[in-house]
């Protein structure tokens with residue numbers, strides 16, 4: 001590892017910050033970004049940094065302050081708002097206190113903050129405050145953990161780093177750890193850093209550069225030491241299989257997702273469903289296929305900081321034959337059940353007062369497949385996956401050097417359930433479609449995009465399936481502008497081709513783990529009187545609108561059944577089903593067929609808790625950004641028939657309905673959200689979204 005310090009960049013960072021904050025804060029942010037941008041040093045809100053400088057209290061009095069990273073903030077994007085300023089002398093007086101509960105510590109931090117609305121400072125604030133140095137950096141560097149998490153970790157650290165670096169045996173973060181580190185540094189003022197066993201590294205210095213470079217130097221020495229010790233060694237792979245991991249994941253993920261889902265206490269959400277992040281880089285495959293995978297996977301994590309994201313253990317599913325999927329599923333089911341009961345025992349033993357959210361694994365390792373990580377959202381599953389990848393890497397090197405040894409269950413439970421750690425997790429209320437995956441065919445069209453937008457706003461993960469790649473790219477770009485959390489997937493799909501539909505769903509499953517809401521919506525139209533209706537054109541419309549609804553539904557139903565979590569099918573039918581118009585025979589017949597398929601599906605699928613409902617919308621024209629492809633196709637002819645200009649059609653349709661309402665894709669989207677929310681026990685129903693058209697009233 002090499003220092004990335006650059007005088008010029010440091011000066012640029014200084015120039016960017018307002019003068020009122022001063023150069024010390026600017027330097028602090030600059031090296032925080034250098035540390036935060038290296039995943040082998042910190043991950044997702046891990047690690048923390050501080051600087052001591054002058055500050056002002058609410059009376060405007062100047063005092064000695066410490067600016068420390070706020071809890072859970074990412075170092076790579078740290079801004080001055082992400083630094084919480086506290087009264088340094090008040091914090092230092094806490095060194096006289098013997099012990100503090102988490103609640104007392106949190107209250108004490110609040111009372112020391114210089115700003116009443118400041119973000120909660122890092123759990124390790126006292127460690128920073130008690131040290132005399134102006135700059136302090138703390139990371140959970142891979143190389144340091146590789147050495148500390150060993151049976152003979154202490155001796156290895158000594159050998160690798162010598163006497164210039166202090167060592168502290170594991171102590172939970174908080175007052176005791178801060179006092180221990182400060183006492184050590186006071187007694188040995190020449191130390192350049194302190195290694196916290198099974199936790200990480202602390203360095204310090206009079207300026208940002210010296211503290212940062214001491215950090216990098218120590219990590220570099222650890223890396224060199226590890227390289228020398230593991231030269232020529234690698235994990236021996238003892239598992240191979242002929243089945244492709246892509247195919248296996250597509251086959252098993254929905255069943256696993258069903259097993260990991262729990263009943264929701266909210267009546268309309270029915271289940272709390274996790275979202276998948278699957279990782280299968282060569283390094284991961286080598287680990288899961290190795291002879292040490294089982295032992296290492298079930299060993300405890302690298303540092304207590306990770307357990308709120310990954311739980312205290314990963315689950316290794318010892319499947320040795322992927323040619324027999326039902327047998328593999330049985331093995332996985334049993335493994336999950338065992339995990340669940342072990343987890344229950346672990347909580348009862350070490351944190352009996354904790355209300356358990358669920359007892360299921362967040363990280364699963366499978367030979368031949370890789371790592372399946374699960375979270376409330378794609379984002380949280382991704383965080384668990386990043387940590388899992390780092391864990392496998394460190395455990396690999398640790399095991400090649402000797403014997404991996406992590407924290408005890410007692411220490412892990414302490415970190416997993418302590419309130420100051422739990423606060424890092426979002427406690428925002430679950431939105432209506434949180435955890436649900438919505439698949440929309442014709443997803444790149446006007447109604448598709450508007451529906452996706454509504455579902456995203458309701459917290460769903462959304463897969464847009466469409467034949468038109470260009471329109472898909474445009475749609476995704478548009479949706480990414482409203483969220484960047486990985487909740488949108490574009491899938492190229494031809495609904496007239498069963499294989500293409502199956503492949504598309506397989507991609508959705510590999511990305512999100514399954515599907516919960518199916519919205520058949522892809523459609524085309526053709527204008528011609530029945531007498532002269534071209535049979536080829538009729539077949540094309542039927543093929544896309546009717547058969548396409550069938551293919552999109554049936555492939556989705558198979559996944560819903562596998563999950564066993566019920567689900568919703570919401571068919572975008574048409575006002576034409578009840579109120580057809582002349583020259584629109586092909587379209588009306590195809591939509592009536594789709595509508596009827598929905599009714600039959602409602603009867604067939606009710607025993608599985610799958611609801612099927614229909615939306616009869618009229619005249620959805622889209623907007624400039626996403627115009628309606630259907631209206632672009634048929635608009636000119638419909639206008640000609642009525643002796644008007646195409647651009648006057650929206651106004652014509654608006655004036656025709658009872659409410660005089662303009663119907664938009666968003667109206668359809670809101671209806672999808674309504675049905676998918678299970679707010680009412682409704683199936684087999686048709687809801688018109690047409691402003692009121694008497695001849696199309698459902699009957």
Ligand SMILES: [Zn+2]
Nearest residue numbers: 047199200305
């Ligand atoms: Zn830490």
